[in-house]
Amino acid sequence: MNKDQNDGDGLLMVRFKVEVYNTGDFKIWKSKAEKLVKTFKGFINITVLNRLKETDYYYIIIRFDCKENANAWLNSNERRNIFNDSHTPWLTEKHEVIQDWNIFWYRIFNGTKRWKQWAVTFIAVYPLTIVIPTLVKTIATVIPLYFFAGIISALLISGFMIYLVMPFVLNLFKKWLHK
Structure with a gap:
């Protein structure tokens, strides 16, 4: 099976807001964070969905070759250090979750009567x-x-x-x- 078509992918979804006045700091931080995650075991790719207006969330989808490697990144000291850096108080409302590939695209009805x-x-x-x-x-x-x-x-x-x-x-x- 091709590495790019692996059904066992580990997808880590990160959603957060950035204070409007800190977008320059965010760009520098994002570059450091991307370089760091790319060196991690099992990393495949990263997709950043930028906000459309100032009140929107940023979404980052980090794809690993398996759920275990996504979990390893999520629990790593490297990730903890980059997200809990004292220079990132402008990063708010952060949520991280590992998604199962089989249900990732079909969540529109989750929580719906x-x-x-x-x-x-x-x-x-x-x-x-x-x-x-x-x-x-x-x-x-x-x-x-x-x-x-x-x-x-x-x-x-x-x-x-x-x-x-x-x-x-x-x-x-x-x-x-x-x-």
Whole structure:
């Protein structure tokens, strides 16, 4: 298996805020922190998601070759020293967590009530179950599809659901889902 496609990856997520007046100090600190983590055993890569506005969080995703190496970094003296440096009081609201790869990308519904999940899914699915079969039936009058009409409808509904409709609907109802 390719190292870049390892299902056993250790993903360490770090979320924090930086006081607005200390962004210069943060850039210097971030450079030191990145150099340090890159020397650690099992390090694969690091991704920094910068804040969009001054009140947002920074997110850092540090990828290791396994969960054990991510834990080792999390519990290391090197990490503790860089984050607890007396020159970093401007770094606030810091949270660190190691994510399991299998659930990392599917956390949108975490903490959401089941009936809200059902309602949002229904809103996404219902229009597709009306429009797509009607469209396929119209096409079948021109091109005989025989028993493939059902398969084509299912493929189109699931494709539109996953790639177009559900991302749009989740974004639309994001705040309501987590209330």
